[in-house]
Amino acid sequence: MLFFYILVSTFAFSKAVLSYGRHRILHPAALLMIVVNELFTLLLLTLNMSIGHIFELNETSIDFLQLSRARQYRYTLGSRQSRLKNILFRRKITKEEARIGLLNSQRYVSVEHPDAHNVRVVLPVPETVHPYDKGYLENALDWFRNRKFTTSQEIVAYEYEMLSPQFRSWVLQQVRAGEGRIFGSTPLTPVVV
Numbered sequence: 001m002l003f004f005y006i007l008v009s010t011f012a013f014s015k016a017v018l019s020y021g022r023h024r025i026l027h028p029a030a031l032l033m034i035v036v037n038e039l040f041t042l043l044l045l046t047l048n049m050s051i052g053h054i055f056e057l058n059e060t061s062i063d064f065l066q067l068s069r070a071r072q073y074r075y076t077l078g079s080r081q082s083r084l085k086n087i088l089f090r091r092k093i094t095k096e097e098a099r100i101g102l103l104n105s106q107r108y109v110s111v112e113h114p115d116a117h118n119v120r121v122v123l124p125v126p127e128t129v130h131p132y133d134k135g136y137l138e139n140a141l142d143w144f145r146n147r148k149f150t151t152s153q154e155i156v157a158y159e160y161e162m163l164s165p166q167f168r169s170w171v172l173q174q175v176r177a178g179e180g181r182i183f184g185s186t187p188l189t190p191v192v193v
Contacts, residue, residue, distance in 0.1 A: 058132035058139040058164075066105050067127055073102040110183060111171050120183035121175050134164045
């Protein structure tokens with residue numbers, strides 16, 4: 001807002017700014033002020049857009065970085081670069097490193113099985129599923145709510161409330177369909193209860 005004020009006030013006094021000495025040209029200081037003002041305006045605009053993205057999906061910056069890194073690994077695995085591109089623009093990671101990185105950037109959720117007692121299921125969460133996305137307005141309000149917890153049960157209840165209803169229903173649907181693995185079992189143990 002300050003930068004907008006500076007820009008408007010600069011052009012409001014443009015007659016004084018334009019009469020620099022005997023010539024009617026733009027004063028060099030005013031020109032520099034406009035350029036710096038626009039650079040800072042672009043900087044703040046990108047910052048506000050990233051905050052808007054956080055409110056849109058209710059992600060932390062760590063989640064955002066993890067998902068963008070996974071996209072980079074997937075791109076590296078799927079790209080076929082010619083020799084000229086390899087000489088001019090060397091890849092920073094090899095395909096094997098990208099495969100390992102893609103496996104390590106996979107998100108998982110551990111949930112209690114709805115039908116079996118004391119059984120936990122581990123589900124991989126795809127990149128398109130956002131666990132905390134409850135809508136733009138609710139996400140924005142959730143960031144500014146003042147919460148004071150006095151017992152551990154309140155913290156557990158809040159952690160359950162943080163998850164969106166769409167994500168909870170997706171998890172229930174995946175567990176009932178037999179997706180995921182039983183926690184602590186070998187990788188070959190499917191969910192059968």
